[in-house]
Amino acid sequence: MSFLDNLSLGFSVALSLHNLAYCFLGTLLGTAIGVLPGLGPVATISMLLPITFGLDPTTALILLAGIYYGAQYGGSTTAILVNLPGETSSVVTAIDGYQMARQGRAREALMVAALGSFFAGTVGTLLIAAFAPGLSELALGFGAPEYFSLMVLGLIAAVVLAHGSLLKAIAMVVLGLVLGLVGTDVNSGALRFTFGLPDLFDGIDFVAVAMGLFGIAEVISNLERADAARGTVSLGKTGGFFLSRADFRAAWPAAVRGTGIGAILGILPGGGAILGSFASYMLEKRIARDPSRFGKGAIEGVAGPESANNAGAQTSFIPMLTLGLPSNAVMAMMIGALIIHNIQPGPQVMTSNPTLFWGLIASMWIGNALLVILNLPLIGVWVSMLKIPYRMLYPAILVLCAIGVYSVSNSTALIYVMTIFGIAGYVLMKLQCEPAPLLLGFVLGPMMEENLRRALTMSQGNAAVFFTQPVSLILLLVAAALLVVMAVPRAAKVRGEAFEEEAS
Amino acid sequence: MIANKRDVLAGLMFVGIGVFVFIFAQDYGIGTAAHLGPGVFPMLLSALLTLLGLAITVVALRDHTRTHVTLSWRPLLVISAALLLFGFGLDSLGLFMVVALLVVISRFARAGENIIESVILALVVAAVASLVFVVALGLPVPLWPTF
Amino acid sequence: MFQHLLRAGAVLGLAAALISPAAAQAWPDKTVRLVVPYPPGGNVDSAARIVAAKLQEQFGKPFVVENKPGAGGMIAGETVARAAPDGYTLFVAANGPLIFSPIIFGRTPYQWQKDFEPISSISFTPLVLQVNPAVAAKTAQDFLALAKTANPPLIMASPGAGTTNHLTSELLQQLSGAKWTTVHYKGNAPATTDVLAGRAQFNFDQISVALPYVKEGKTRALAVTSAQRLPQLPDVPTLQEVGFADFEASTFTGLFAPAKTPKPVVDTLSAALQKVLAEPEVKERFAAMGAEARGMAPDAFAAYVAKVDARWTPVIKQANITAN
Numbered sequence: 015m016s017f018l019d020n021l022s023l024g025f026s027v028a029l030s031l032h033n034l035a036y037c038f039l040g041t042l043l044g045t046a047i048g049v050l051p052g053l054g055p056v057a058t059i060s061m062l063l064p065i066t067f068g069l070d071p072t073t074a075l076i077l078l079a080g081i082y083y084g085a086q087y088g089g090s091t092t093a094i095l096v097n098l099p100g101e102t103s104s105v106v107t108a109i110d111g112y113q114m115a116r117q118g119r120a121r122e123a124l125m126v127a128a129l130g131s132f133f134a135g136t137v138g139t140l141l142i143a144a145f146a147p148g149l150s151e152l153a154l155g156f157g158a159p160e161y162f163s164l165m166v167l168g169l170i171a172a173v174v175l176a177h178g179s180l181l182k183a184i185a186m187v188v189l190g191l192v193l194g195l196v197g198t199d200v201n202s203g204a205l206r207f208t209f210g211l212p213d214l215f216d217g218i219d220f221v222a223v224a225m226g227l228f229g230i231a232e233v234i235s236n237l238e239r240a241d242a243a244r245g246t247v248s249l250g251k252t253g254g255f256f257l258s259r260a261d262f263r264a265a266w267p268a269a270v271r272g273t274g275i276g277a278i279l280g281i282l283p284g285g286g287a288i289l290g291s292f293a294s295y296m297l298e299k300r301i302a303r304d305p306s307r308f309g310k311g312a313i314e315g316v317a318g319p320e321s322a323n324n325a326g327a328q329t330s331f332i333p334m335l336t337l338g339l340p341s342n343a344v345m346a347m348m349i350g351a352l353i354i355h356n357i358q359p360g361p362q363v364m365t366s367n368p369t370l371f372w373g374l375i376a377s378m379w380i381g382n383a384l385l386v387i388l389n390l391p392l393i394g395v396w397v398s399m400l401k402i403p404y405r406m407l408y409p410a411i412l413v414l415c416a417i418g419v420y421s422v423s424n425s426t427a428l429i430y431v432m433t434i435f436g437i438a439g440y441v442l443m444k445l446q447c448e449p450a451p452l453l454l455g456f457v458l459g460p461m462m463e464e465n466l467r468r469a470l471t472m473s474q475g476n477a478a479v480f481f482t483q484p485v486s487l488i489l490l491l492v493a494a495a496l497l498v499v500m501a502v503p504r505a506a507k508v509r510g511e512a513f514e515e516e517a518s
Numbered sequence: 519m520i521a522n523k524r525d526v527l528a529g530l531m532f533v534g535i536g537v538f539v540f541i542f543a544q545d546y547g548i549g550t551a552a553h554l555g556p557g558v559f560p561m562l563l564s565a566l567l568t569l570l571g572l573a574i575t576v577v578a579l580r581d582h583t584r585t586h587v588t589l590s591w592r593p594l595l596v597i598s599a600a601l602l603l604f605g606f607g608l609d610s611l612g613l614f615m616v617v618a619l620l621v622v623i624s625r626f627a628r629a630g631e632n633i634i635e636s637v638i639l640a641l642v643v644a645a646v647a648s649l650v651f652v653v654a655l656g657l658p659v660p661l662w663p664t665f
Numbered sequence: 666m667f668q669h670l671l672r673a674g675a676v677l678g679l680a681a682a683l684i685s686p687a688a689a690q691a692w693p694d695k696t697v698r699l700v701v702p703y704p705p706g707g708n709v710d711s712a713a714r715i716v717a718a719k720l721q722e723q724f725g726k727p728f729v730v731e732n733k734p735g736a737g738g739m740i741a742g743e744t745v746a747r748a749a750p751d752g753y754t755l756f757v758a759a760n761g762p763l764i765f766s767p768i769i770f771g772r773t774p775y776q777w778q779k780d781f782e783p784i785s786s787i788s789f790t791p792l793v794l795q796v797n798p799a800v801a802a803k804t805a806q807d808f809l810a811l812a813k814t815a816n817p818p819l820i821m822a823s824p825g826a827g828t829t830n831h832l833t834s835e836l837l838q839q840l841s842g843a844k845w846t847t848v849h850y851k852g853n854a855p856a857t858t859d860v861l862a863g864r865a866q867f868n869f870d871q872i873s874v875a876l877p878y879v880k881e882g883k884t885r886a887l888a889v890t891s892a893q894r895l896p897q898l899p900d901v902p903t904l905q906e907v908g909f910a911d912f913e914a915s916t917f918t919g920l921f922a923p924a925k926t927p928k929p930v931v932d933t934l935s936a937a938l939q940k941v942l943a944e945p946e947v948k949e950r951f952a953a954m955g956a957e958a959r960g961m962a963p964d965a966f967a968a969y970v971a972k973v974d975a976r977w978t979p980v981i982k983q984a985n986i987t988a989n
Contacts, residue, residue: 050650058655153858154858154861154862155862157859157862157864158859158864179525179574181570181573181574181577182525182528182574184570185528185532185567185570185571185574188563188566188567188570189532189535189567191563192535192539192560192563192564192567195539195559195560195563198737198826198988199556200825200826200849200850200851201554201556201848201849202547202549202555202556202826202849203769203825203826203827203849203986203987203988204546204547204556204987204988204989205770205988205989206546206556206560207539207542207560210772212735212736212739212740212743212770212772212774213735213736213740215735215736215737215739215770215988216734216735216736230597230601233593233597234590234593234594234597234627237590237593237597237627237628238590238593337858337861338874338877338878339854339857339858340854341854343704346707346854347705350707350711353711353873353953353954355953405625405628405631406635406639408624408627409620409621409624409625409639409640409643410621410643412597412600412601412620412621412624413617413620413621413643413647415601416601416604416605416620417613417617417647417651417657420605420608420657420659421651421657423704423732423733423734423735424657424658424659424731424732424733425733425735425740426605426606426608426609427605429601429602429604429605429608430602430605432601433598433601433602433605436597436598436601437594437598440589440594441589444524444587444588444589445524445525445527445528445531445587446524446525446528447528459563463559464851466554467553467554468848468849468850470551470552470553470554471552471553471846471848472820472846472848472864472865473552474552474817475550475551475552475553477551656729658698658729658731
């Protein structure tokens with residue numbers, strides 16, 4: 015069957031009233047859940063999984079997929095409005111998105127996130143449809159040395175996330191790496207820095223750290239400001255419904271670049287997807303004429319990472335659909351759903367269940383379109399929520415954080431962890447140490463260590479593998495180049511200027 | 519006198535954490551090149567963190583920018599206490615009560631909030647949270663106090 | 666004196682006989698929580714959800730699955746061990762949380778013999794020894810011979826230290842005298858990826874994961890760890906046939922109550938669960954997950970768990986798998 019035949023088969027399946035309804039339900043639920051931080055798609059899908067038992071597998075998968083990318087999308091809303099990132103990718107969105115909201119540009123930030131996501135989702139879906147079988151080879155091509163080098167590159171890029179002192183940014187990345195050490199060491203099974211507390215055996219939970227460092231710390235810091243009673247943000251002039259010409263012109267190239275980066279990284283099953291939004295932010299800041307705008311509400315800093323995130327969310331279906339390899343917990347649940355319906359996930363799904371495969375792909379695009387249709391009108395509702403006086407809004411934010419973090423593993427321990435990181439985040443804010451590089455170190459560190467040690471074990475202790483594998487070598491060379499660029503005086507000067515301006 | 523107090527404190531904080539982690543890392547094995555032990559990474563990272571902390575401190579000591587660090591203790595303590603109480607009471611008091619408590623207590627983070635407004639807000643937020651999380655989403659927590 | 670005791674005993678016995686059916690009838694009169702030691706979506710979670718829905722039908726009261734992941738399942742185990750023994754908080758356990766984790770983490774918040782009342786088994790999942798097609802060995806015997814001489818040693822991809830997959834590999838090394846390099850991953854998917862890509866030569870995988878790859882020829886199945894051959898892979902021998910008498914490695918899931926839960930409640934639940942697990946529809950669902958659904962009476966299940974404990978505890982100790 016040709017490509018077009020496949021697509022038309024897919025659309026005929028996805029456009030049936032029944033499937034369309036479930037696609038809509040999924041994206042709606044997903045958005046709602048994404049907006050509630052902490053309440054991740056995994057928890058939600060698990061609640062809904064029993065319902066999907068009764069549906070036919072294609073419909074079930076369409077529903078689950080809708081929840082998945084709906085949640086990916088919805089997560090950015092809370093990150094932008096109240097600086098509450100509930101997942102890795104929204105950490106980056108929060109940096110410039112929240113600043114935009116504080117400047118009264120929440121509408122623009124949400125708009126660009128919606129449009130960027132839709133564009134990225136469309137491209138991602140097309141990529142899956144056209145190249146899924148071929149791209150699966152790329153997923154298999156990444157072994158421990160390649161992942162290690164990718165993580166090194168990611169960590170060096172993490173420094174770019176900060177806009178203050180370079181030394182402090184590096185120290186924060188390293189601090190994040192140290193925090194990532196807590197828990198059971200994958201390679202040996204040994205416990206590290208758990209101090210006998212079983213709640214730490216699996217490491218410190220990301221959601222608790224992110225909500226503490228960003229959400230709680232932000233609330234405390236807002237409360238000390240005298241004008242806090244008046245509201246989080248000035249609404250500014252609301253402007254037209256769509257983006258201004260200048261905003262659009264600044265945002266679209268960033269969205270295109272972000273889509274490209276996110277789509278490629280999303281294919282890697284070993285956690286490449288989470289690098290997408292960081293990589294895109296780094297790129298945008300690097301090529302911007304005036305990098306000092308970043309961290310202070312640059313629209314490219316929202317458009318790029320949001321597109322990268324959504325493109326990655328789409329292409330991470332490739333290893334699952336073609337190889338049966340889940341790249342994250344949500345995918346694993348979808349595989350579970352397939353298995354419950356007696357469909358063996360894996361390479362043969364495409365040929366043995368073409369209606370399921372192509373129906374799902376077509377529904378992805380429809381889902382993305384529904385998301386935009388659903389969310390553009392909602393933007394007004396979200397923005398108007400910022401009109402609620404802060405004295406009434408912040409207790410509600412705290413409640414949202416507390417319940418959200420509890421729901422991660424139904425354990426009160428995470429509420430305590432979040433509180434501790436809230437205090438730490440506030441102190442770090444006072445010391446002008448930015449939390450975003452710490453979080454990236456925290457996420458990437460364990461993967462870097464795991465892959466370094468795995469690569470050495472597999473090569474019998476021969477460190478040359480990192481340089482003899484071509485992909486690994488290229489990634490390391492790019493990382494080295496990035497280091498050099500960062501170290502040259504001009505870049506340092508720009509940083510210095512940014513730092514001066516920051517003094518507050 | 520130290521001018522740039524903020525950065526000196528930041529540097530010393532990194533040094534402190536680095537040293538602490540380095541000492542603890544001694545308990546974990548070093549292993550061999552082919553089987554790096556669980557102690558190698560912690561040692562490298564903590565040494566690096568200590569060095570970075572020292573560098574930040576030294577740079578800050580030579581810097582004449584005047585900075586200082588003042589913490590606002592009231593919101594810091596009130597918010598932390600409110601969250602800890604939420605966690606502590608959730609299993610016994612039920613979601614409705616702890617949400618209401620969290621709202622009321624956290625409102626003391628700033629002086630002069632209207633207590634009646636606090637109570638009304640608490641009831642509204644608790645009702646909405648109970649409906650959304652327990653009734654609609656089926657979060658496995660008790661809704662009302664259990665004794 | 667003796668007469669008195671006897672009479673008192675008889676009275677007590679009679680009273681118990683009169684009360685207990687009442688107790689059994691009264692249970693359940695509210696929501697029953699099934700605590701699962703893993704996050705949603707895995708095999709144990711799916712098993713719990715299938716069973717919960719069926720028990721709810723049977724008893725007409727809600728049976729709710731509650732995921733309490735963490736610390737190798739010990740957080741969930743501790744919750745249930747400390748819960749009131751009234752039959753409203755139950756533990757959906759597997760080998761790891763019940764037996765392995767306390768040994769590996771050197772932490773004993775509970776001992777299954779003392780703190781839990783086995784109710785019934787739920788399912789059994791055997792493993793498949795699969796190799797990358799580039800590995801020359803076509804049979805398990807050839808493979809073990811190859812493993813003994815291979816230089817550099819073959820690489821076994823494990824989904825984590827202390828998993829049944831890892832322990833099976835350790836046991837096979839101990840029994841066969843072969844030695845290979847064990848590389849741990851975070852979960853099944855990345856471990857399987859490296860076997861597919863040939864960076865690792867083999868692994869022990871759950872049948873549901875392995876089956877599609879074996880069918881597509883992306884891996885080759887050499888042996889299964891169950892006592893009998895599997896219907897899905899009728900041509901693949903068991904490790905017992907290969908020459909390891911009594912070799913059986915499967916992950917079991919089962920339902921446990923806190924110790925001192927009234928016997929009638931345990932028996933009622935066990936009977937209901939055994940009935941549910943015998944339904945063809947339920948059997949089919951588990952089969953799709955690569956598992957065999959099979960209930961057991963409480964005594965038989967306790968004996969089975971004791972056998973598993975006796976088999977694997979020495980393997981863990983001999984291989985020196987420890988978190989400390």
